[in-house]
Amino acid sequence: MTPVLQNREGSVLTLTLNRVDKKNSLTADMYAALATALQEAGQDDSLKVVLLQGHETVFSAGNDIADFLQQPPASEESSVFRFLRGIATFPKPLLASVCGPAVGVGTTMLFHCDLVYAGDNAAFSMPFVNLGLCPEAASSLLAVQLMGYHRAAEALLMGEPFQVDEALEMGLVSRVLPPTEANAYAQAQAQKIASKPLSSLMETKRLMKANQTPAVLACMQAEGKSFGRMLKEPAAIEAFSAFMEKRKPVFK
């Protein structure tokens, strides 16, 4: 089974996470497929919009923990960092449709999307501390900007999930729909955007992001250094082993 499906309809490219048996957790190969698809879509003049979506029951459980243990990202050129830079700098409109759990990067990637549509079953979480890790995808910057410091601290220091009504209120999500309708609605919105001139779409996005992008990339780089170091430390090793052994972690 192809874990990232690519489907083109007119000038909209839809990337579907398709690994539902593992809750759409993301392996290095999936990050590579997503990073390459985004890079090519950015350069293809006949494409105007990219839509990221999962299944109506699950968006993504974040990094595949087993895969991360086996092949941790070793450099800035690793596929996960290529993907993160790709979504942070994607020059055309990037939409997402999110239903069910969106864990870790399943939530943090949404900070980089221009429009996010959600099923009413969506639940967002950034449980990096529970895994002995630290934020990634510039979430230490973007969560604070979006949520305010104290709500971001609750999400990032406690790793507690937040529900779709809160995501809607803070502006992370643009509209909430029944899960069976979310992907189709997002596709219709993507087609609507794709009927507009590409040059205007790109220039508008460039101007909206111009001040922010250097700070986002610098934050991602700093987080990536800490994340890479912490992956090898005892807390993450214990958390990951506990997940694989289906037990609660014990942090000394």
Ligand code: COA
């Ligand atoms: N990495 C690897 N495998 C994962 C995974 C992940 N992040 N998330 C889920 N899976 C696997 C489970 O191990 C299980 O595999 P199995 O059937 O071989 O035992 C399968 O996907 C189904 O997961 P399960 O936990 O039984 O589903 P659920 O519906 O009870 O819960 C989640 C769904 C997403 C809430 C839960 O799987 C979860 O919390 N996952 C971990 C999230 C996480 O910590 N991600 C890392 C962020 S950096």
